[in-house]
Amino acid sequence: MTDSATDTAPPRVFRSDVRAARKRLAGQLRKTPVFHTTVTGPDGPLPVSLKLEYLQHGGTFQVRGSLNALLAAAGEPPHVVLAAGGNAGIAAALAAARLGRTCTVVVPETAPHSKVAAMWAHGAEVRWHGTSHAEACAHAAELARERGALYLPAHDSPAVVAGAGVLGLELEEQVRGRPPVLAAVGGGALVGGLAAALGRRQRVIGVEPERRAVLRAALAARWPVAVPAVDSAGPDRVGAIALELARRYDVPALTVTEDAVDAAREQLWREFRIVAEPSGAAALAALVSGAFVPEKGSRTVVVLCGANGDPGAS
Known part of the structure; x- marks a missing residue:
């Protein structure tokens, strides 16, 4: 996926x-x-x-795209879920925090710890799943459905x-x-x-x-x-x-x-x-x-x- x-x-x-x-x-x-x-x-x-x-x-x-997407989705659920291994997760976490929304970032196990720490610093929940970006994407989409959250494709x-x-x-x-x-x-x-x-x-x-x-x-x-x-x-x-x-x-x-x-x-x-x-x-x-x-x-x-x-x- x-x-x-x-x-x-x-x-x-x-x-x-x-x-x-x-x-x-x-x-x-x-x-x-x-x-x-x-x-x-x-x-x-x-x-x-x-x-x-x-x-x-x-x-x-990437904060440009994340902010634009969340501002455009003003009427959508307040919780945001996405898959990202680095900067896209940082950007989404920052954008969500700025707009008063909560954010979960699903990262593969290979995600750099420094970037995960930056996601945490912006208030995101970080969940590890799989060893690839594709596996993290599949889990993030499933998680968004389970939670009734907004799924944010990080790049597409x-x-x-x-x-x-x-x-x-x-x-x-x-x-x-x-x-x-x-x-x-x-x-x-x-x-x-x-x-x-x-x-x-x-x-x-x-x-x-x-x-x-x-x-x-x-x-x-x-x-x-x-x-x-x-x-x-x-x-x-x-x-x-x-x-x-x-x-x-x-x-x-x-x-x-x-x-x-x-x-x-x-x-x-x-x-x-x-x-x-x-x-x-x-x-x-x-x-x-x-x-x-x-x-x-x-x-x-x-x-x-x-x-x-x-x-x-x-």
Whole structure:
């Protein structure tokens, strides 16, 4: 089982949905800054605009989608249940607490303890179930039915994707021209939201680790397919809504190695004293490793989407 509520064609998300989300979220979020600078690529300095989304409430872009989804579901049951292995759970716990709702997050046994602690800190009940994101999703959906609670797909609901897309509307105001935007894939809410917001006005490029290339696999199969990984609590497939948006707007999926991600994180710390988690630095890894080659002299937008890594980890 996945985050998707159905195996039929997914609902479509449009720029109008993202604009409605921006109105709904007014006053609820930080408009995170953009830092115009250069980074070191394979052949020298590269102009870049870093979208510092790790400064968002909860340290992750995902609070945008969670807040939008819960605000849109104002008439639904007050208790929220979802499955998440990391930042999506933190975001939902924070959003629920802010809106006076209760929240249960079902996490797989592989979920990082630092992220579980953050869920607790925002008042969530955390329940462990299974060793994969898919098993946690199945249990969360069952639990929501038993409790008569609102089940919140962490990555694959229209409101979550539209909320994430508000970041794209901010970029239009913050960065001149229409440079390409690199963003991590994960479950797909971020790249899907950016594609919905920017459409063909601006190129959106997904970046994912080689060991969990869920968007690349889905684009090849034309449907979300599982890409198992024994060392990850994250989703094993991209959301169906994000895949539809990627196909509609020709969003490619670039892959990067773990070494490239480590090098990007090291450069962020060395040059800017930014501590990004691996998923937060994946987009930059594509640029500094040469997986993405910009036009000569052109600027690239890179979304640094999260900074909730374990401080004790390398």
